[in-house]
Amino acid sequence: MKPYKILEHTADLKIKAFGKDLKELFLNAMLGMYKGAGYSGEGEKTKREIEISSIDLLALLVDFLSEVLYLTETEQEVYQEIQFQECGEKHIKAALIGQKLKKIETQIKGVTYHDLEIKKVDNRWEAVVLFDI
Numbered sequence: 001m002k003p004y005k006i007l008e009h010t011a012d013l014k015i016k017a018f019g020k021d022l023k024e025l026f027l028n029a030m031l032g033m034y035k036g037a038g039y040s041g042e043g044e045k046t047k048r049e050i051e052i053s054s055i056d057l058l059a060l061l062v063d064f065l066s067e068v069l070y071l072t073e074t075e076q077e078v079y080q081e082i083q084f085q086e087c088g089e090k091h092i093k094a095a096l097i098g099q100k101l102k103k104i105e106t107q108i109k110g111v112t113y114h115d116l117e118i119k120k121v122d123n124r125w126e127a128v129v130l131f132d133i
Contacts, residue, residue, distance in 0.1 A: 003032070004016060023087045024087075027081075034128060037104065037108050050094055058118055060091070060092065062129075072101060072125070098099060111132075
């Protein structure tokens with residue numbers, strides 16, 4: 001199974017992420033976001049602790065990806081791994097593992113709720129996310 005795919009969109013970045021569970025879905029959504037916009041890192045590994053609570057699963061995904069983008073902007077880091085301590089439909093506690101930001105091809109302005117979708121299909125999770133660029 002592919003971790004994600006970049007979908008056609010006229011003006012913004014749209015991805016579809018897949019996962020056997022929510023942990024893998026969130027990881028693949030983050031990786032797809034970075035890949036679709038051409039973010040890359042280099043150098044020593046970095047680690048950032050995050051904890052996010054939201055009203056539902058859709059909001060949790062948007063809040064998670066928004067937090068990742070915020071950390072990318074403020075800390076100048078790009079993340080490749082997630083070490084989850086907790087992962088449910090309304091709460092995440094985890095460590096992001098990454099590297100210093102090397103390059104951005106397309107700046108992501110934000111994560112949107114437009115066309116946002118999360119569903120379980122044949123024992124796997126799928127999410128569609130649109131990013132404002």
